Amino acid sequence: MSTMVQRRNTRQRQLVMDVVRELHDHPTADEVYLKAREVDARISRGTVYRNLALLSEEGDLLSVRIGGANHYDHNTGPHAHAVCASCGRVVDVPLDAATAQTLAKSAATLTGYEISACDLTFSGLCPDCQQGRQDAVSA
Numbered sequence: 055m056s057t058m059v060q061r062r063n064t065r066q067r068q069l070v071m072d073v074v075r076e077l078h079d080h081p082t083a084d085e086v087y088l089k090a091r092e093v094d095a096r097i098s099r100g101t102v103y104r105n106l107a108l109l110s111e112e113g114d115l116l117s118v119r120i121g122g123a124n125h126y127d128h129n130t131g132p133h134a135h136a137v138c139a140s141c142g143r144v145v146d147v148p149l150d151a152a153t154a155q156t157l158a159k160s161a162a163t164l165t166g167y168e169i170s171a172c173d174l175t176f177s178g179l180c181p182d183c184q185q186g187r188q189d190a191v192s193a
């Protein structure tokens with residue numbers, strides 16, 4: 055029985071990972087849960103949340119706090135984010151290494167801190183919201 059449970063856990067864990075990768079737009083835990091349920095109707099909210107926590111603990115996913123909510127990111131490399139103030143969409147901002155280093159260096163100089171990570175979020179209006187989205191169909 056324990057092998058059954060183990061296999062089930064691995065499968066659910068893989069499903070959670072796949073969903074985050076597939077959504078690739080920094081889903082919240084709830085969004086991951088809803089999508090995972092389309093694939094496996096029996097998966098519970100608790101299972102999804104637990105796997106998300108595990109995956110980010112182990113560094114397979116990044117847990118980022120954006121706009122007051124926790125989002126999950128399959129891109130675990132250093133990068134910044136841009137969040138839409140209107141629809142809340144989050145995209146990656148691929149900062150080049152030199153820019154990231156310059157920012158980290160300035161932060162270190164200005165504060166005396168030894169900088170180990172940088173969590174940078176820009177906010178504004180995404181291209182869709184700039185257009186007003188009159189023709190967009192929302193489900």
Ligand SMILES: [Zn+2]
Pocket residue numbers: 138139140141142143179180181182183
């Ligand atoms: Zn938007």
Ligand SMILES: [Zn+2]
Pocket residue numbers: 080127129133134135145146
């Ligand atoms: Zn990201």
